[in-house]
Amino acid sequence: MSRDKFAAxxxxxxxxxxxxxxxxxxxxxRRTIRVSNSKDYDQKSxxxxxxxxxxxxxxxxxxxxxxxxxxxxxxxVGTVGLRDDYLRSMFVDPEYQGRGLGKMLDVxxxxxxxxxxxxxxxxxxxxxxxxxxxxxxxxxxEFQTYPEGPFVLMRKPLL
Numbered sequence: 589m590s591r592d593k594f595a596a597x598x599x600x601x602x603x604x605x606x607x608x609x610x611x612x613x614x615x616x617x618r619r620t621i622r623v624s625n626s627k628d629y630d631q632k633s634x635x636x637x638x639x640x641x642x643x644x645x646x647x648x649x650x651x652x653x654x655x656x657x658x659x660x661x662x663x664x665v666g667t668v669g670l671r672d673d674y675l676r677s678m679f680v681d682p683e684y685q686g687r688g689l690g691k692m693l694d695v696x697x698x699x700x701x702x703x704x705x706x707x708x709x710x711x712x713x714x715x716x717x718x719x720x721x722x723x724x725x726x727x728x729x730e731f732q733t734y735p736e737g738p739f740v741l742m743r744k745p746l747l
Contacts, residue, residue: 600689602696605655605667610643612664613650613657616681617641623682628715633737640736641677649677654700658693660684668693670700675711694724698746707747713740 605613618638625634639645649655649669653676658666665684669676675697680689701709712732713721718740722728726742733739 599661600665600692601659602656602693603659605650605657607647607650609657609664610647610650613655613667614641614643614646616664616667617646617677617679620679620682624685625714625716629737636736654697656693656696656700658689665689666693668697670697673701673706673708673710675701675709678711678717690720691724698744702746705747707745709744709746711742713742715740718742 618641621634621637621641625637629637649671653669653671655667655669655677657664658680664681666678666680666689668678675694678690678693678697680693698709709726710729711721711726713726715738718728721740721742724744726744729741729743731738732741
């Protein structure tokens with residue numbers, strides 16, 4: 589790891605989201621969907637996905653599940669959620685992808701799941717992120733189709 593990359597990683601902070609984070613969180617997720625998922629999903633699917641992550645639905649998620657935010661300095665660069673045994677909504681700003689932030693968020697949310705005695709994590713991966721999750725040890729379960737497009741159901745034993 590280069591010194592610059594190491595220094596940047598040392599400045600990372602993770603904390604739980606609050607309702608005050610709704611706007612930047614919603615913007616991060618929708619920007620990431622539009623940039624990162626455009627090669628695997630048509631515009632209609634991307635628009636539907638972005639609707640799910642507008643401020644009002646994101647507020648409800650913050651109120652009803654654990655959502656962690658990752659900051660580099662004061663800039664929001666990533667997020668991941670946990671609801672019951674589901675890893676939900678992991679997104680890393682496209683400018684910061686490929687730097688280990690997603691893996692770090694996964695490790696952190698899996699630690700939280702183990703503390704809650706959750707034996708297995710499930711997730712619905714975008715087609716775009718499937719290989720990323722396979723590299724983290726998640727296993728393919730099945731393809732599923734929703735109005736927002738095709739997704740991949742995956743699982744990972746924890747305990």
